[in-house]
Amino acid sequence: MLRIDRASYDAIVAHARRDHPDEACGVVAGPEGSDRPERFIPMLNAARSPTFYEFDSGDLLRLYREMDDRDEVPVVVYHSHTATEAHPSRTDISYASEPFAHYVLVSTREHGDQTGLVGDVVEFRSFRIVDGVVTEEDVDVVESYLFGHSPTTVVYD
């Protein structure tokens, strides 16, 4: 299961809407071993394409150096599909190389700017992709990670 806070969820959806009709991409980094996406990092789609995304090679190096310095890992790797469902494509599967990441797919094919409909929807789904095998998982959106913790002492002043 992917547990993600509302702010990160909303930021991913907003990025996908903004870049439509091109695919949007990025990561949400979190402390190594925590499985908790905390730091939203939108990336430039170097391919600037409605059917492909790719992190720029220089950006990729800077991103991984920075995460390494902070003892972070890419807990979520996200990208959008702009005309098809929010499910990994064959290309997505062939490139997937973070076995511990949650691969988030959003689809903007039915978002308001595209269809003019009031009831606009951006699909948001999460998958594990390990050795070419795709497994969908539940998405639990929490308002804050604080409330997901076991109770600790809270001091109100």
Added chain:
Amino acid sequence: MAIEVRIPTILRTHTGGNKVVTGSGETLSALVDDIDGQHPGIKGRLVTDEGKLHRFVNVYVNDEDVRFTGALDTALKDGDSVTILPAVAGG
């Protein structure tokens, strides 16, 4: 001659979980052979049967993507740092 090589998560199965390994070689190609001798199987994840770098993988010498510096023929010197990162891409 010692060159530090940073290994991405997906290839650490070949390095006993180590994030960094050390090797030597006058070129990237020689370094990959040296690393493969210590950690068998890693070369096949980086280099195709035709002897080219896989398009799924990015290799950097210091800060330079080797695609722009001669790929596997890129020259190395003592103290260089090599970083391997899988491309983050898809359709």
